[in-house]
Structures are given as structure tokens and as C-alpha cells.
Amino acid sequence: MLNVRIGTRGSKLALAQTNTVLGLLANAGVPAESQIITTSGDAVLDRGLHQIGGQGVFVRELDNAILRGEIDAAVHSMKDIPAERPDGLITAAILPRDPPFDFFVFNRPVEEIYSVGTSSTRRRAQLLRYYQCMPQVRVEPLRGNVDTRLAKLNDGLYDAIVLAEAGLVRLGYHVNGVRLPVDQFVPSPNQGTVAVVCRDTPELREVFAPLNDAQTAFDTGVERLVMEQVGGGCFTPQGIFCRDGHLIAEVLSLDGSRSDRIVEKVTSFEEATEIGIQFREIASELIEEARTVLGLKS
Numbered sequence: 001m002l003n004v005r006i007g008t009r010g011s012k013l014a015l016a017q018t019n020t021v022l023g024l025l026a027n028a029g030v031p032a033e034s035q036i037i038t039t040s041g042d043a044v045l046d047r048g049l050h051q052i053g054g055q056g057v058f059v060r061e062l063d064n065a066i067l068r069g070e071i072d073a074a075v076h077s078m079k080d081i082p083a084e085r086p087d088g089l090i091t092a093a094i095l096p097r098d099p100p101f102d103f104f105v106f107n108r109p110v111e112e113i114y115s116v117g118t119s120s121t122r123r124r125a126q127l128l129r130y131y132q133c134m135p136q137v138r139v140e141p142l143r144g145n146v147d148t149r150l151a152k153l154n155d156g157l158y159d160a161i162v163l164a165e166a167g168l169v170r171l172g173y174h175v176n177g178v179r180l181p182v183d184q185f186v187p188s189p190n191q192g193t194v195a196v197v198c199r200d201t202p203e204l205r206e207v208f209a210p211l212n213d214a215q216t217a218f219d220t221g222v223e224r225l226v227m228e229q230v231g232g233g234c235f236t237p238q239g240i241f242c243r244d245g246h247l248i249a250e251v252l253s254l255d256g257s258r259s260d261r262i263v264e265k266v267t268s269f270e271e272a273t274e275i276g277i278q279f280r281e282i283a284s285e286l287i288e289e290a291r292t293v294l295g296l297k298s
Helices: 012-027 060-067 121-130 146-154 165-171 202-211 214-230 269-293
Strands: 004-008 032-036 073-077 089-094 102-106 115-118 138-141 160-164 177-179 194-199 238-243 246-252 259-265
Touching: 004 012, 004 060, 012 032, 012 073, 012 146, 012 165, 012 194, 012 202, 060 073, 060 089, 060 194, 089 202, 089 214, 102 146, 102 165, 115 121, 115 146, 121 138, 121 238, 121 246, 146 160, 146 165, 160 165, 194 202, 214 238, 214 246, 214 269, 246 269, 259 269
Parallel strands: 004 032, 004 073, 115 138, 115 160
Antiparallel strands: 073 194, 089 194, 102 160, 102 177, 238 246, 246 259
């Protein structure tokens, strides 16, 4: 039987996600092993993601290792997977979704919070919108893995930070904070979801097919199709979230002062594509504004 080689980043969260997949394969009687691959996104922590290539920077090295035959598959936080994918790879399984929400972590009274850390243009814009009547609150850049971010909070470098709740759940961390409401803090597309990418062969498709969750695959597929049509990637502040076919999507200005939003019921991927095309027209001014401000080509 094929011994499946699964690549992963070396962070504690990435290893936890990969171990979940290894456990599911073991339960199915499929032998598998993990292999750690360091990505440039893990090595460069002094610049924002939009300055080093976006979320896809965490995925490229693993994609290349699969294509070179060094590994058979890789486990990713699905929101890190870029819209454009190399030929020869397939997303073979999408695991049941963990909590997709943002989580506001703090160690002091709420009225004493004056600095909030985040690495995301979306979270920054949403936080600036939320705190628009409280200009004394600063939203400051924060990079690093979950442990690094929590350590910076505990060291007093920030009064609060925003993390994906799913990461805390997967690591078994219990921290002081609150879940942010989805209507005000629409999550990133595919947040809270683990995906398995592999070489596109019948044998590997068969190995990973039992791990796929149909409802999560539909909801995240809707989010991804809308995201692909809207464009902007992680450079444009945008939240896209679908649960049981109920879609909410928004694009914000970088400073959070303006936004465009849609709420729809989606029953097919074809509908999702059409909605994405329509929403891009609605939000085109904000999308182009963000690209111009960040110095990106249209």
C-alpha cells in the first residue's frame, strides 16, 4: 500500500492540523508520514503579507515539493490557498469546518484597550470601523504564529489581539476574550477550514476522498468562487462567509470608513459565480482604491 508523504509547515498549528489528517488516515488503515517544509512566509516576519506575496507565500514551497515528487500531499489552512493553482495539483479533501470566527483576545479591562494587533488588512479595516468613534484606539501590525502573537500580548506590547478562533481550538488553547460577531467582522473566505492538496492522481484521490465533508466543501466552494470573481486577494479588505448556503460578503476601504456588502442565499456554484461577478461591480471602486494605495498593479 502507498505510504503517503504529507508536507507541512513547522508551526505548532500547522503540525496540529497535519496530525489530525494523519490520525484520520490511520483510522482508515492508510500509512502516512509528515515532512516539515519551511516557507518564506514563516521566515519573513518584519513585513506585512501584502509586501511579501500575500497568503499564497505559505503555500508555494509545499506546492513545489509536491510537483517535484518530494511529498505526495500537503495540509493547509484553506484560507491560505491562492485562487490560482498550478496544473497537476488538486484539493482532494476539505475537513469539517472548525469555528470560522475571529476571536478578540485581551488581558485587561475593555475600557483600557488602546492598541490592537493584527496582520490582516481585513481585520484592520473592520477594527477601524468598529473603533471609528474611539480614535484613541490604535490598530497595529502583528505577525508571527499563534504562540508568538499571544506572547507579545502577554508581554504588554499590545492591549488586545485578534486571532482566528479555529487556531485556538485546534491547539486546545483557552484564552481570555470574546468571539467577534460575524455580521460586523465577516471572516476571510475559507477561514476555519483545513484542506488537503495533493498530486492529481487517481490513487491519491481515492486515499483522501473519505476525509471530505460535503457541506463544508460546498460552503467554502461558494466563498472561493465569490472571492475569485471579486479579486483583490488578501490585499483588499474583504470578508466572505457562507454557512449552509447563506452568504454574506463585504469589501471595505483600507481605513474602514466605507464598505459595500451583499447578503444572498446560494444554492449552486453557478449562482456563486454570478453573485461574485455582480459584487465585483458593486465594490470595484474600493477594490481599485486599495490596490492603488498599496502600490499594486490592476
